[in-house]
Amino acid sequence: MREDQSGIWTNLFALLDSIPEDSIAITVYVLGVLIILWCWYAISKRLPAPFGGITWIIVFAVIATPTISEGPNSEVAPAIFGLLFGILTKDTPLIWSNSALITFVIGLGLITGYLWSKYKINKNMVTNSAPVKNISPL
Template identity: 70%
Template sequence: MREDQSGIWTNVLSVLDSIPEDSIAITVYVLGTLIILWCWYAIAKRMPSPLGGITWVVIFAILATPTISEGPNSGIAPAAFGFLFGVLTKDSPLIWSNLSLIAFVMAVGLIAGYFWSKYRANKAATQASKTVKISSPL
Protein backbone atom coordinates (compact mmCIF):
# COMPACT_ATOMS: atom_id res chain seq x y z
CA MET A 1 0.00 0.00 0.00
CA ARG A 2 1.29 3.43 -0.83
CA GLU A 3 2.20 5.84 1.95
CA ASP A 4 -0.47 8.43 1.10
CA GLN A 5 -3.19 5.76 1.03
CA SER A 6 -2.28 4.31 4.43
CA GLY A 7 -3.09 7.63 6.11
CA ILE A 8 -6.51 7.73 4.49
CA TRP A 9 -7.17 4.12 5.46
CA THR A 10 -6.17 4.82 9.07
CA ASN A 11 -8.56 7.78 9.21
CA VAL A 12 -11.44 5.69 7.82
CA LEU A 13 -10.80 2.94 10.38
CA SER A 14 -10.66 5.43 13.25
CA VAL A 15 -14.03 6.88 12.19
CA LEU A 16 -15.55 3.38 12.02
CA ASP A 17 -14.14 2.57 15.48
CA SER A 18 -16.03 5.50 16.98
CA ILE A 19 -19.41 4.20 15.69
CA PRO A 20 -21.10 1.49 17.81
CA GLU A 21 -21.12 -1.98 16.24
CA ASP A 22 -24.90 -2.36 16.60
CA SER A 23 -25.51 0.78 14.53
CA ILE A 24 -23.20 -0.42 11.78
CA ALA A 25 -24.84 -3.87 11.72
CA ILE A 26 -28.38 -2.49 11.54
CA THR A 27 -27.42 0.06 8.88
CA VAL A 28 -25.77 -2.58 6.71
CA TYR A 29 -28.75 -4.91 7.18
CA VAL A 30 -31.34 -2.25 6.28
CA LEU A 31 -29.38 -1.00 3.26
CA GLY A 32 -28.76 -4.56 2.08
CA THR A 33 -32.46 -5.39 2.40
CA LEU A 34 -33.42 -2.26 0.46
CA ILE A 35 -30.92 -3.08 -2.31
CA ILE A 36 -32.17 -6.67 -2.58
CA LEU A 37 -35.82 -5.57 -2.67
CA TRP A 38 -35.07 -2.90 -5.27
CA CYS A 39 -33.30 -5.47 -7.46
CA TRP A 40 -36.15 -7.94 -7.03
CA TYR A 41 -38.65 -5.20 -7.95
CA ALA A 42 -36.82 -4.83 -11.27
CA ILE A 43 -37.39 -8.55 -11.85
CA ALA A 44 -40.91 -8.71 -10.41
CA LYS A 45 -42.32 -5.92 -12.56
CA ARG A 46 -41.62 -8.06 -15.64
CA MET A 47 -43.62 -10.97 -14.19
CA PRO A 48 -47.38 -11.35 -14.55
CA SER A 49 -49.25 -8.93 -12.30
CA PRO A 50 -50.19 -11.03 -9.27
CA LEU A 51 -47.09 -13.25 -9.34
CA GLY A 52 -44.60 -10.39 -9.27
CA GLY A 53 -46.31 -8.71 -6.32
CA ILE A 54 -46.68 -11.96 -4.40
CA THR A 55 -43.02 -12.88 -4.80
CA TRP A 56 -41.99 -9.36 -3.72
CA VAL A 57 -44.11 -9.65 -0.55
CA VAL A 58 -42.68 -13.11 0.21
CA ILE A 59 -39.09 -11.89 -0.16
CA PHE A 60 -39.89 -8.79 1.90
CA ALA A 61 -41.35 -10.96 4.67
CA ILE A 62 -38.35 -13.29 4.69
CA LEU A 63 -35.79 -10.48 4.72
CA ALA A 64 -37.41 -7.75 6.78
CA THR A 65 -39.39 -9.51 9.54
CA PRO A 66 -37.67 -8.61 12.81
CA THR A 67 -37.37 -10.69 15.96
CA ILE A 68 -35.36 -10.58 19.18
CA SER A 69 -32.31 -12.82 19.17
CA GLU A 70 -31.48 -15.13 22.05
CA GLY A 71 -28.43 -15.00 24.30
CA PRO A 72 -26.58 -12.60 26.56
CA ASN A 73 -26.07 -9.90 23.92
CA SER A 74 -29.50 -10.15 22.31
CA GLY A 75 -30.77 -7.57 19.90
CA ILE A 76 -32.97 -7.12 16.86
CA ALA A 77 -32.32 -9.78 14.23
CA PRO A 78 -34.09 -11.01 11.08
CA ALA A 79 -36.66 -13.72 11.82
CA ALA A 80 -35.25 -15.78 8.93
CA PHE A 81 -31.94 -16.12 10.83
CA GLY A 82 -33.82 -17.11 13.98
CA PHE A 83 -35.77 -19.67 11.97
CA LEU A 84 -32.59 -21.14 10.45
CA PHE A 85 -30.90 -21.19 13.86
CA GLY A 86 -33.93 -23.01 15.28
CA VAL A 87 -33.78 -25.58 12.48
CA LEU A 88 -30.06 -26.16 13.04
CA THR A 89 -30.46 -26.53 16.82
CA LYS A 90 -33.79 -28.41 16.52
CA ASP A 91 -35.47 -25.90 18.84
CA SER A 92 -39.19 -26.22 17.97
CA PRO A 93 -40.45 -23.14 19.86
CA LEU A 94 -37.84 -20.96 18.13
CA ILE A 95 -38.75 -22.40 14.73
CA TRP A 96 -42.49 -21.84 15.18
CA SER A 97 -42.20 -18.38 16.71
CA ASN A 98 -40.03 -17.09 13.87
CA LEU A 99 -42.08 -18.87 11.21
CA SER A 100 -45.28 -17.39 12.63
CA LEU A 101 -43.78 -13.88 12.53
CA ILE A 102 -42.77 -14.33 8.90
CA ALA A 103 -46.21 -15.74 8.03
CA PHE A 104 -47.92 -12.80 9.78
CA VAL A 105 -45.91 -10.22 7.84
CA MET A 106 -46.57 -12.14 4.63
CA ALA A 107 -50.33 -12.26 5.33
CA VAL A 108 -50.51 -8.54 6.11
CA GLY A 109 -48.56 -7.76 2.92
CA LEU A 110 -50.76 -9.98 0.77
CA ILE A 111 -53.96 -8.49 2.21
CA ALA A 112 -52.65 -4.96 1.67
CA GLY A 113 -51.65 -5.89 -1.88
CA TYR A 114 -55.12 -7.30 -2.57
CA PHE A 115 -56.85 -4.12 -1.44
CA TRP A 116 -54.32 -1.98 -3.32
CA SER A 117 -54.99 -3.89 -6.56
CA LYS A 118 -58.76 -3.51 -6.07
CA TYR A 119 -58.30 0.23 -5.47
CA ARG A 120 -56.18 0.64 -8.61
CA ALA A 121 -58.62 -1.38 -10.73
CA ASN A 122 -61.53 0.73 -9.48
CA LYS A 123 -59.57 3.94 -10.11
CA ALA A 124 -58.67 2.84 -13.66
CA ALA A 125 -62.31 1.92 -14.38
CA THR A 126 -63.51 5.29 -13.08
CA GLN A 127 -61.01 7.19 -15.24
CA ALA A 128 -61.92 5.09 -18.27
CA SER A 129 -65.61 5.89 -17.83
CA LYS A 130 -64.82 9.62 -17.49
CA THR A 131 -62.80 9.50 -20.71
CA VAL A 132 -65.65 7.82 -22.57
CA LYS A 133 -68.21 10.37 -21.31
CA ILE A 134 -66.06 13.35 -22.26
CA SER A 135 -65.28 12.13 -25.75
CA SER A 136 -68.81 11.04 -26.72
CA PRO A 137 -70.75 13.57 -28.85
CA LEU A 138 -74.02 13.04 -26.95
Template identity: 70%
Template sequence: MNSFFALLDSIPEDSIAITVYLLGSFILLWSWYAIAKRLPKPIGAITWIIGFAILLTPTVSEGNNASIAPAIFGLLFGILTKENSLVWSNASLILFVIGLGLVVGYLYSKYSLNKTKFVVTKNSSPL
Protein backbone atom coordinates in the same frame (compact mmCIF):
# COMPACT_ATOMS: atom_id res chain seq x y z
CA MET B 1 -7.46 6.56 5.02
CA ASN B 2 -6.67 6.64 8.74
CA SER B 3 -9.31 9.32 9.30
CA PHE B 4 -11.92 7.07 7.64
CA PHE B 5 -11.04 4.18 9.95
CA ALA B 6 -11.08 6.54 12.93
CA LEU B 7 -14.59 7.62 11.91
CA LEU B 8 -15.70 4.00 11.71
CA ASP B 9 -14.21 3.30 15.14
CA SER B 10 -16.34 6.05 16.67
CA ILE B 11 -19.60 4.50 15.38
CA PRO B 12 -21.04 1.61 17.42
CA GLU B 13 -20.80 -1.81 15.77
CA ASP B 14 -24.54 -2.46 16.11
CA SER B 15 -25.38 0.66 14.10
CA ILE B 16 -22.98 -0.30 11.33
CA ALA B 17 -24.35 -3.85 11.18
CA ILE B 18 -27.99 -2.70 11.03
CA THR B 19 -27.20 -0.07 8.39
CA VAL B 20 -25.35 -2.55 6.19
CA TYR B 21 -28.14 -5.12 6.62
CA LEU B 22 -30.91 -2.65 5.74
CA LEU B 23 -28.97 -1.23 2.79
CA GLY B 24 -28.24 -4.73 1.49
CA SER B 25 -31.90 -5.72 1.87
CA PHE B 26 -32.98 -2.58 0.04
CA ILE B 27 -30.59 -3.30 -2.84
CA LEU B 28 -31.71 -6.93 -3.03
CA LEU B 29 -35.42 -6.03 -3.01
CA TRP B 30 -34.86 -3.30 -5.59
CA SER B 31 -33.03 -5.77 -7.83
CA TRP B 32 -35.78 -8.35 -7.39
CA TYR B 33 -38.37 -5.67 -8.27
CA ALA B 34 -36.61 -5.20 -11.61
CA ILE B 35 -37.05 -8.93 -12.25
CA ALA B 36 -40.53 -9.27 -10.72
CA LYS B 37 -42.09 -6.53 -12.82
CA ARG B 38 -41.38 -8.67 -15.90
CA LEU B 39 -43.24 -11.62 -14.38
CA PRO B 40 -47.04 -11.92 -14.55
CA LYS B 41 -48.58 -9.40 -12.12
CA PRO B 42 -49.72 -11.60 -9.26
CA ILE B 43 -46.66 -13.88 -9.33
CA GLY B 44 -44.17 -11.00 -9.39
CA ALA B 45 -45.92 -9.19 -6.55
CA ILE B 46 -46.27 -12.32 -4.44
CA THR B 47 -42.59 -13.24 -4.82
CA TRP B 48 -41.61 -9.68 -3.87
CA ILE B 49 -43.80 -9.85 -0.75
CA ILE B 50 -42.29 -13.22 0.21
CA GLY B 51 -38.76 -11.86 -0.27
CA PHE B 52 -39.63 -8.78 1.79
CA ALA B 53 -41.04 -10.93 4.59
CA ILE B 54 -38.05 -13.28 4.63
CA LEU B 55 -35.53 -10.45 4.66
CA LEU B 56 -37.13 -7.84 6.88
CA THR B 57 -39.45 -9.52 9.41
CA PRO B 58 -38.04 -8.51 12.80
CA THR B 59 -37.83 -10.56 15.97
CA VAL B 60 -35.95 -10.30 19.27
CA SER B 61 -32.88 -12.50 19.64
CA GLU B 62 -32.36 -14.48 22.80
CA GLY B 63 -29.45 -14.40 25.20
CA ASN B 64 -27.59 -11.91 27.36
CA ASN B 65 -27.20 -9.30 24.63
CA ALA B 66 -30.68 -9.65 23.11
CA SER B 67 -31.51 -7.18 20.37
CA ILE B 68 -33.57 -6.92 17.22
CA ALA B 69 -32.74 -9.46 14.51
CA PRO B 70 -34.32 -10.80 11.32
CA ALA B 71 -36.76 -13.64 11.94
CA ILE B 72 -35.15 -15.79 9.25
CA PHE B 73 -32.00 -16.04 11.39
CA GLY B 74 -34.08 -17.13 14.38
CA LEU B 75 -35.87 -19.65 12.18
CA LEU B 76 -32.61 -21.11 10.87
CA PHE B 77 -31.12 -21.16 14.37
CA GLY B 78 -34.23 -22.97 15.64
CA ILE B 79 -33.94 -25.54 12.86
CA LEU B 80 -30.25 -26.14 13.57
CA THR B 81 -30.75 -26.46 17.34
CA LYS B 82 -34.03 -28.37 16.93
CA GLU B 83 -35.97 -25.95 19.15
CA ASN B 84 -39.54 -26.26 17.92
CA SER B 85 -40.81 -23.23 19.83
CA LEU B 86 -38.19 -21.01 18.21
CA VAL B 87 -39.00 -22.40 14.76
CA TRP B 88 -42.75 -21.89 15.15
CA SER B 89 -42.52 -18.41 16.64
CA ASN B 90 -40.25 -17.11 13.86
CA ALA B 91 -42.12 -18.94 11.10
CA SER B 92 -45.41 -17.51 12.36
CA LEU B 93 -43.96 -13.99 12.29
CA ILE B 94 -42.79 -14.44 8.70
CA LEU B 95 -46.13 -15.93 7.64
CA PHE B 96 -47.97 -13.07 9.36
CA VAL B 97 -46.00 -10.50 7.37
CA ILE B 98 -46.63 -12.45 4.15
CA GLY B 99 -50.37 -12.60 4.91
CA LEU B 100 -50.50 -8.91 5.78
CA GLY B 101 -48.66 -8.06 2.57
CA LEU B 102 -51.03 -10.17 0.50
CA VAL B 103 -54.10 -8.52 2.06
CA VAL B 104 -52.70 -5.02 1.54
CA GLY B 105 -51.73 -5.89 -2.03
CA TYR B 106 -55.21 -7.25 -2.75
CA LEU B 107 -56.88 -4.15 -1.33
CA TYR B 108 -54.54 -1.89 -3.28
CA SER B 109 -55.24 -3.73 -6.53
CA LYS B 110 -58.99 -3.40 -5.98
CA TYR B 111 -58.58 0.30 -5.16
CA SER B 112 -56.49 0.99 -8.25
CA LEU B 113 -58.93 -0.98 -10.44
CA ASN B 114 -61.90 1.03 -9.15
CA LYS B 115 -59.96 4.28 -9.46
CA THR B 116 -59.23 3.48 -13.12
CA LYS B 117 -62.89 2.67 -13.80
CA PHE B 118 -63.98 5.94 -12.18
CA VAL B 119 -61.56 7.98 -14.29
CA VAL B 120 -62.67 6.23 -17.49
CA THR B 121 -66.39 6.71 -16.82
CA LYS B 122 -65.97 10.30 -15.64
CA ASN B 123 -63.97 11.43 -18.69
CA SER B 124 -65.96 9.55 -21.32
CA SER B 125 -68.18 11.72 -23.43
CA PRO B 126 -71.83 10.83 -24.00
CA LEU B 127 -72.76 9.63 -27.49
Protein backbone atom coordinates in the same frame (compact mmCIF):
# COMPACT_ATOMS: atom_id res chain seq x y z
CA MET C 1 1.35 -0.06 0.20
CA ARG C 2 2.47 3.50 -0.19
CA GLU C 3 3.02 5.61 2.88
CA ASP C 4 0.39 8.23 1.96
CA GLN C 5 -2.24 5.51 1.52
CA SER C 6 -1.58 3.99 4.92
CA GLY C 7 -2.43 7.34 6.51
CA ILE C 8 -5.79 7.34 4.69
CA TRP C 9 -6.59 3.83 5.95
CA THR C 10 -5.62 4.80 9.50
CA ASN C 11 -7.94 7.81 9.40
CA LEU C 12 -10.76 5.72 7.91
CA PHE C 13 -10.44 3.07 10.63
CA ALA C 14 -10.32 5.77 13.30
CA LEU C 15 -13.54 7.22 11.89
CA LEU C 16 -15.24 3.82 11.90
CA ASP C 17 -14.13 3.19 15.49
CA SER C 18 -15.90 6.38 16.60
CA ILE C 19 -19.29 5.19 15.23
CA PRO C 20 -21.25 2.86 17.54
CA GLU C 21 -21.54 -0.76 16.36
CA ASP C 22 -25.35 -0.78 16.62
CA SER C 23 -25.65 2.14 14.20
CA ILE C 24 -23.38 0.45 11.67
CA ALA C 25 -25.27 -2.85 11.96
CA ILE C 26 -28.69 -1.26 11.52
CA THR C 27 -27.50 0.89 8.61
CA VAL C 28 -25.98 -2.09 6.81
CA TYR C 29 -29.11 -4.17 7.44
CA VAL C 30 -31.51 -1.50 6.15
CA LEU C 31 -29.38 -0.66 3.11
CA GLY C 32 -28.93 -4.35 2.33
CA VAL C 33 -32.69 -4.95 2.51
CA LEU C 34 -33.35 -1.95 0.26
CA ILE C 35 -30.79 -3.09 -2.31
CA ILE C 36 -32.13 -6.65 -2.34
CA LEU C 37 -35.73 -5.48 -2.66
CA TRP C 38 -34.80 -3.06 -5.45
CA CYS C 39 -33.04 -5.84 -7.35
CA TRP C 40 -35.94 -8.22 -6.81
CA TYR C 41 -38.38 -5.52 -8.00
CA ALA C 42 -36.43 -5.36 -11.27
CA ILE C 43 -36.95 -9.12 -11.62
CA SER C 44 -40.55 -9.28 -10.39
CA LYS C 45 -41.87 -6.56 -12.67
CA ARG C 46 -41.09 -8.86 -15.63
CA LEU C 47 -43.18 -11.66 -14.09
CA PRO C 48 -46.97 -11.93 -14.52
CA ALA C 49 -48.79 -9.33 -12.42
CA PRO C 50 -50.04 -11.31 -9.42
CA PHE C 51 -47.05 -13.68 -9.29
CA GLY C 52 -44.47 -10.87 -9.35
CA GLY C 53 -46.18 -9.01 -6.51
CA ILE C 54 -46.58 -12.15 -4.43
CA THR C 55 -42.92 -13.12 -4.82
CA TRP C 56 -41.89 -9.57 -3.86
CA ILE C 57 -43.98 -9.83 -0.69
CA ILE C 58 -42.45 -13.21 0.16
CA VAL C 59 -38.89 -11.93 -0.37
CA PHE C 60 -39.71 -8.87 1.75
CA ALA C 61 -41.11 -11.04 4.55
CA VAL C 62 -38.14 -13.40 4.51
CA ILE C 63 -35.42 -10.73 4.65
CA ALA C 64 -37.10 -7.89 6.55
CA THR C 65 -39.09 -9.55 9.33
CA PRO C 66 -37.20 -9.05 12.60
CA THR C 67 -36.43 -12.06 14.76
CA ILE C 68 -37.33 -12.65 18.38
CA SER C 69 -34.15 -14.58 19.13
CA GLU C 70 -32.01 -13.75 22.12
CA GLY C 71 -28.51 -12.42 21.85
CA PRO C 72 -26.49 -9.21 21.56
CA ASN C 73 -27.30 -8.42 17.90
CA SER C 74 -30.56 -10.30 17.47
CA GLU C 75 -32.59 -7.13 16.99
CA VAL C 76 -31.02 -6.60 13.57
CA ALA C 77 -31.20 -10.21 12.40
CA PRO C 78 -34.00 -11.28 10.06
CA ALA C 79 -36.45 -13.92 11.26
CA ILE C 80 -35.17 -16.38 8.68
CA PHE C 81 -31.90 -16.60 10.65
CA GLY C 82 -33.85 -17.25 13.85
CA LEU C 83 -35.83 -19.92 12.00
CA LEU C 84 -32.70 -21.58 10.65
CA PHE C 85 -31.06 -21.41 14.09
CA GLY C 86 -34.15 -23.01 15.60
CA ILE C 87 -34.07 -25.79 13.00
CA LEU C 88 -30.37 -26.45 13.61
CA THR C 89 -30.74 -26.52 17.39
CA LYS C 90 -34.15 -28.28 17.26
CA ASP C 91 -35.69 -25.54 19.38
CA THR C 92 -39.39 -25.95 18.53
CA PRO C 93 -40.70 -22.71 20.12
CA LEU C 94 -38.09 -20.69 18.22
CA ILE C 95 -39.04 -22.40 14.95
CA TRP C 96 -42.75 -21.77 15.41
CA SER C 97 -42.39 -18.18 16.60
CA ASN C 98 -40.13 -17.11 13.74
CA SER C 99 -42.19 -18.94 11.11
CA ALA C 100 -45.35 -17.36 12.56
CA LEU C 101 -43.78 -13.91 12.25
CA ILE C 102 -42.80 -14.52 8.63
CA THR C 103 -46.27 -15.88 7.83
CA PHE C 104 -47.92 -12.91 9.54
CA VAL C 105 -45.91 -10.44 7.44
CA ILE C 106 -46.73 -12.39 4.27
CA GLY C 107 -50.42 -12.35 5.21
CA LEU C 108 -50.38 -8.60 5.88
CA GLY C 109 -48.64 -8.03 2.57
CA LEU C 110 -51.11 -10.15 0.64
CA ILE C 111 -54.10 -8.38 2.22
CA THR C 112 -52.53 -4.98 1.51
CA GLY C 113 -51.80 -6.01 -2.08
CA TYR C 114 -55.36 -7.23 -2.58
CA LEU C 115 -56.84 -4.00 -1.22
CA TRP C 116 -54.42 -1.94 -3.33
CA SER C 117 -55.35 -3.82 -6.51
CA LYS C 118 -59.08 -3.31 -5.79
CA TYR C 119 -58.42 0.41 -5.23
CA LYS C 120 -56.51 0.69 -8.53
CA ILE C 121 -59.27 -1.15 -10.44
CA ASN C 122 -61.97 1.10 -8.96
CA LYS C 123 -59.87 4.20 -9.65
CA ASN C 124 -59.38 3.16 -13.29
CA MET C 125 -63.10 2.40 -13.70
CA VAL C 126 -64.06 5.83 -12.37
CA THR C 127 -61.48 7.56 -14.56
CA ASN C 128 -62.46 5.64 -17.71
CA SER C 129 -66.23 5.94 -17.18
CA ALA C 130 -66.37 9.72 -17.29
CA PRO C 131 -69.46 10.93 -19.17
CA VAL C 132 -68.78 11.43 -22.84
CA LYS C 133 -70.33 14.52 -24.36
CA ASN C 134 -71.93 13.80 -27.66
CA ILE C 135 -71.75 17.09 -29.47
CA SER C 136 -73.55 17.15 -32.73
CA PRO C 137 -72.14 19.27 -35.49
CA LEU C 138 -75.71 20.40 -36.34
